[in-house]
Amino acid sequence: MRTEQQTLIFLSPGFAKDETDTSCLPLQQQLVKHVKDNYPDLHIVVVTLHYPYKKVAYTWNGITVYPLNGKNRGKIRRLRTWMKAFSLLKKLREEHNIIGLYSFWLGECAMIGQRFAARNHYKHFCWICGQDAREHNRYVKLSRITVGNLVALSDAIAENMVKNYGLYPANVIAGGLEPELFGNDEQERDIDLLSVGSLIPLKRQHVFLEIVARLRRHRPYIRAVICGDGPLRKSLEEKVQQLHLDNNIIFTGQLPYSEVLKLMQQARVLVHPSSYEGLGMVMLEALYAGAQVVSFVRPFHKPVDNWHIVDTSFHMAEKVNELLDEHYQHHYTRLAPYTMHDTARAILQLFDYKEPAIARSLEAIALNESVAV
Structure with missing residues (x-):
């Protein structure tokens, strides 16, 4: 039965295997958890292609994670992983009120996300995170992605995309910090x-x-x-x-x-x-x-x-x-040019999601004037 609660899907090549796995893509972990904690009316789903090496969906900090267990295998096995991803997304489409998809890295996830979103008239954005902006990234062409769907993690990444592919991302959203972790x-x-x-x-x-x-x-x-x-x-x-x-x-x-x-x-x-x-x-x-x-x-x-x-x-x-x-x-001063609060808010604005974030009570955020992303 299809639920009416709005759902946002994150696509990633890997994700934490459990709550203790803090070293696996910490920025992506913190973003997903921050959205879950601060936008309670939004349902969050994570689809991870290659890691962890699991075949069954599991719960991470109250979020359902679907691992496809691709293990970074090549050729026909990689193609099978892609097909599994499309099949899962179709299943999620039938069960949830999807507002869009957000892919980490301009790679396989972006290709899958962009093609699925185009066929089903969903919004899709890809966060270009670093190495994917360098030369010889075949997924730039395979994904059929346009500048309006691209989100650069920094100004430098945006410039590299222009230099290497002639594409200037329509959005630049920096990764932010979670002050409460310090x-x-x-x-x-x-x-x-x-x-x-x-x-x-x-x-x-x-x-x-x-x-x-x-x-x-x-x-x-x-x-x-x-x-x-x-x-x-x-x-x-x-x-x-x-x-x-x-x-x-x-x-x-x-x-x-x-x-x-x-x-x-x-x-x-x-x-x-x-x-x-x-x-x-x-x-x-x-x-x-x-x-x-x-x-x-x-x-x-x-x-x-x-x-x-x-x-x-x-x-x-x-x-x-x-x-x-x-x-x-020297007096050691904490500086937070970007917080995860800023990052999450900017990303959700891409999907026209209007729910205001829950007010934060952390004093650390107020220590510095945040630069708008």
Whole structure:
């Protein structure tokens, strides 16, 4: 029997397997949960193509998640996953009053969402999140998507879409923070430099090691932490030994999301040497944790306080050294350029959803003037 309650469907390549799986796409998790908690009259459904490796629908924070168990398999098996997705969406169409679909990444989900929405006259929007704006994304053509359906996570992503595909997304909606996830207790700032991210070539942690080595010449007791895991961990650990930084750098491996936020609250400077980022939520999180941020990437046209953009590793080391010198005069201030409240509201406005969000009682949101997304 078809329900009259309005339903919004989120399409994602992966999603948390349960409430304890906080490291799987935390931004997407927080958005979905925020909409569920703050727009109670709107029914939320998540369809996930490849992860988790489950075949039966499950409940996550009161939200029904339909896993298709694609496991990122290729060729005919991937095609079967797509067909399963279309079949499920048809079933949901019969059971729910769908107001639209929102896809994460301009990939398979966008292709499925766009084609299903076009056939059934639903609204569909795709959140371009980073790597999908780079060259050679075949789904830009396969999805038959238009600029009106595109939502860029940052100004930089929008510019990359123009550069690589001649498409300028009609909307730019930044990922926001959930201030309530940060503890209120003051942490000792005993980490000089922090790097957070997967240990893969794109993130360029070898630059982080070189910066620590350079600073160690004048700061022999400098303390740095690399949070994350990946295929390059062994080679990075070997480089640490070669540079004689064993007493200066700690590898934490992959940590629960809450533990990562605690590390940020202990850090003086977050160094992000990645060569490409659509937004880099870790940098926004570090700002709210009170740390200074230094990066090569500039996601937004408008400058953000305490976020320092440099163009070379030499200038990065110089800026970090300058910030560490200022440490003892520095007052650590939480900054929230974008909150999840702003993000969710902007996304729901795309679907002409009129229900006002429940008033938030969190004092943390009022600490800063939010930039409108």
